Amino acid sequence: xxxxxxxxxxxxxxxxxxxxxxxxxxxxxxxxxxxxxxxxxxxxxxxxxxxxxxxxxxxxxxxxxxxxxxxxxxxxxxxxxxxxxxxxxxxxxxxxxxxxxxxxxxxxxxxxxxxxxxxxxxxxxxxxxxxxxxxxxxxxxxxxxxxxxxxxxxxxxxxxxxx
Amino acid sequence: xxxxxxxxxxxxxxxxxxxxxxxxxxxxxxxxxxxxxxxxxxxxxxxxxxxxxxxxxxxxxxxxxxxxxxxxxxxxxxxxxxxxxxxxxxxxxxxxxxxxxxxxxxxxxxxxxxxxxxxxxxxxxxxxxxxxxxxxxxxxxxxxxxxxxxxxxxxxxxxxxxxxxxxxxxxxxxxxxxxxxxxxxxxxxxxxxxxxxxxxxxxxxxxxxxxxxxxxxxxxxxxxxxxxxxxxxxxxxxxxxxxxxxxxxxxxxxxxxxxxxxxxxxxxxxxxxxxxxxxxxxxx
Ligand SMILES: Cc1cc2nc3c(=O)[nH]c(=O)nc-3n(C[C@H](O)[C@H](O)[C@H](O)COP(=O)(O)OP(=O)(O)OC[C@H]3O[C@@H](n4cnc5c(N)ncnc54)[C@H](O)[C@@H]3O)c2cc1C
Ligand code: FES
Ligand code: FES
Numbered sequence: 464x465x466x467x468x469x470x471x472x473x474x475x476x477x478x479x480x481x482x483x484x485x486x487x488x489x490x491x492x493x494x495x496x497x498x499x500x501x502x503x504x505x506x507x508x509x510x511x512x513x514x515x516x517x518x519x520x521x522x523x524x525x526x527x528x529x530x531x532x533x534x535x536x537x538x539x540x541x542x543x544x545x546x547x548x549x550x551x552x553x554x555x556x557x558x559x560x561x562x563x564x565x566x567x568x569x570x571x572x573x574x575x576x577x578x579x580x581x582x583x584x585x586x587x588x589x590x591x592x593x594x595x596x597x598x599x600x601x602x603x604x605x606x607x608x609x610x611x612x613x614x615x616x617x618x619x620x621x622x623x624x625x626x
Numbered sequence: 627x628x629x630x631x632x633x634x635x636x637x638x639x640x641x642x643x644x645x646x647x648x649x650x651x652x653x654x655x656x657x658x659x660x661x662x663x664x665x666x667x668x669x670x671x672x673x674x675x676x677x678x679x680x681x682x683x684x685x686x687x688x689x690x691x692x693x694x695x696x697x698x699x700x701x702x703x704x705x706x707x708x709x710x711x712x713x714x715x716x717x718x719x720x721x722x723x724x725x726x727x728x729x730x731x732x733x734x735x736x737x738x739x740x741x742x743x744x745x746x747x748x749x750x751x752x753x754x755x756x757x758x759x760x761x762x763x764x765x766x767x768x769x770x771x772x773x774x775x776x777x778x779x780x781x782x783x784x785x786x787x788x789x790x791x792x793x794x795x796x797x798x799x800x801x802x803x804x805x806x807x808x809x810x811x812x813x814x815x816x817x818x819x820x821x822x823x824x825x826x827x828x829x830x831x832x833x834x835x836x837x838x839x840x841x842x843x844x845x846x847x848x849x850x851x852x853x854x855x856x857x858x859x860x861x862x863x864x865x866x867x868x869x870x871x872x873x874x875x876x877x878x879x880x881x882x883x884x885x886x887x888x889x890x891x892x893x894x895x896x897x898x899x900x901x902x903x904x905x906x907x908x909x910x
Contacts, residue, residue: 473629490629490671491661512662514655520725526699527725532658534651536629537673580725601810602723 475536479504480548486535494538495519495530498545506546506575517603520576521545527583546575549582557620558582565616569607577603581617590621631673635680635759635788638672642784643761645670650786652695652734655726680733680788683707688794694733694787699724701732710752710795710821717748717803717819723811733787736772739779739842742813742881746773747837748803749790750845751819757789764788773842796831799823800905804898805837806890808881814838815882816890820898827857829903834866834895839874839887846873858903860896867892 472487479502486501495512498504498521507530508518514532521530522544549556555563558581568574577600584591584599591599596617605613618624630648632638642648647669651657660666674680680695685706692701692714701707702719721727721735721744735745736756754769758781772780781787795801805817817837823830832853836844849869856862876887 471627489627491627493658493662513659514726517723517725523728526728528729529655529725531662532655533729534629534654534658534671534673536631536671537651537654537675539631540675583724598810599724602725 473536476539477502477535477543478541479543480545488535490534490536492535493531494521494533494535494543497535498530498543504545504547508572508575510572515604516573517576517580518573520579520603522579522583525583525586527580544579546578549578556582558585558617561616561619562613565612565619567609567612567616569605569609573603573605573607577605577613581613585617585620590623591617592623593618627667627669627671629671629673631676633676635677635786638674638677638786639759639761639784641670641672642786648672650674650737652731652737653697653729654734655729656734656738656740674733674786690792690794692732692790692792694789695731696733698722698727698730698732698735702727707792710799710801711792713748713751713801713803713819713821714745714754714792716801717744717805717817720744720803720805726811732790736790737779737781737787739773739777740813741773741776741841741843742838744803744805744814744817744837747817747819747835747843748801749792750835750843751803751821751833752792752795752801753833755791755793756787757791758782758785759788760785766791770845776841795821796823798825799831800902802898802901804894804901806894813881816876816887816894818891818894818898819843820895820902822899822902824858824903829853829856829858829862832866834870834898836870836874836891838881839870839876839891841875844870844873846870853899858899863896863899864892867895870895 471489477484510516510518512531514529519531520527523541580600580603649668651671681693684691698718698721707715749769756767756772801821803819805814819835821833832850846869849866852865871888871891876884878884
């Protein structure tokens with residue numbers, strides 16, 4: 464190890480999807496970079512790397528944040544959940560299943576983050592209306608522009624759709 | 627680069643005094659985006675997240691105190707920010723999207739001093755005081771002196787913003803923030819923050835600030851005087867808007883031309899005042 468490496472890397476402990484990871488990383492690295500490159504959790508996508516598009520969204524203590532503009536070190540005291548942490552083995556979460564059933568997925572690039580945002584929205588408000596769904600997912604851009612079925616998928620999980 | 631996460635304010639201030647090129651990181655939403663774009667390079671990052679005394683909203687009879695590390699989402703949901711202080715709550719709820727509101731902090735927002743941000747105008751309308759600490763001690767900066775230019779504040783090297791202090795405002799006051807943006811969640815093309823008291827049908831107090839209308843948020847006392855004593859009729863609002871637009875110096879950029887922004891000022895002012903006049907408190 465060169466002297467640079469010694470100076471640049473610091474130990475960090477991350478809790479992701481219920482697992483504890485002890486890593487040595489350069490402090491400037493983002494949570495997204497560490498999730499994807501070190502932990503091989505590639506569900507969160509990198510697109511703008513500026514916090515704008517939403518593709519990298521993960522849950523920090525149950526709330527959606529942008530992993531691309533979060534430092535891995537700043538996540539040390541939190542519980543991180545990525546899209547990989549939502550399913551129970553091969554059984555999809557109810558939100559994932561609703562997206563499949565509604566045919567909401569086109570190319571799929573934005574979908575992990577859409578599901579993360581929808582999961583957080585439904586945790587906070589189990590019965591959102593169309594407007595609330597649009598606001599809840601307003602920060603998630605879909606370049607296939609398939610928003611209608613995303614809203615349908617989430618609506619299918621609300622009380623209103625069952626009555 | 628090193629990352630340090632002090633557990634107390636004193637420790638953080640010691641680091642800032644000791645290290646040559648140290649910089650605070652709050653929510654990181656702006657700083658990390660700038661690092662990703664290679665716009666800043668830092669030797670030492672001082673994470674403020676573990677300093678409990680910097681977080682949360684507390685109140686006394688006279689004022690509400692928002693810790694610098696309080697996130698937008700918490701401010702937007704605070705039951706304490708009522709009356710005049712509804713202007714701050716309403717601004718917080720209109721910043722970006724849920725994920726950014728779960729990250730960004732009020733201290734980070736004002737220290738970055740982006741003229742397109744929502745808090746600067748809202749805090750000017752609320753007559754806030756910024757509390758800043760350094761290894762030498764603590765000082766109070768009136769909001770009118772805090773923003774100096776595009777991305778420039780009165781903060782000195784080695785200082786950390788610890789809290790934003792908000793006076794309760796006059797009895798019966800209500801506050802509201804109105805923002806026009808190209809799409810939901812974007813920075814404002816123009817924003818108007820207003821705090822108002824109505825005595826029957828007559829306006830008895832007004833404090834108005836414009837955002838995204840120049841290098842710093844803009845307040846014009848003559849415009850407020852044009853509103854006080856009036857029933858907030860079209861003529862009074864038009865005169866106040868004229869005075870505000872005269873003082874505005876908006877940029878010409880991707881969010882709108884200078885001319886377009888100047889046209890927005892009277893419209894957004896009317897929207898803000900009518901919302902408050904009709905007795906609605908901040909709904910967002
Ligand atoms: C996609 C996106 C959309 C956004 N949209 C809006 C919007 O519509 N309206 C709006 O108002 N804002 C918007 N923002 C800005 C955002 O809400 C935050 O205000 C901003 O990121 C700064 O807060 P932070 O806590 O992330 O600060 P950081 O990025 O951590 O820090 C910003 C700067 O402030 C300094 N700093 C931070 N805290 C302190 C302190 N306590 N004392 C001294 N210095 C300090 C840091 O050193 C750094 O220079 C947006 C941001 C993003 C990424
Ligand atoms: S990659 Fe994080 S918001 Fe676009
Ligand atoms: S499904 Fe292709 S980007 Fe959304």
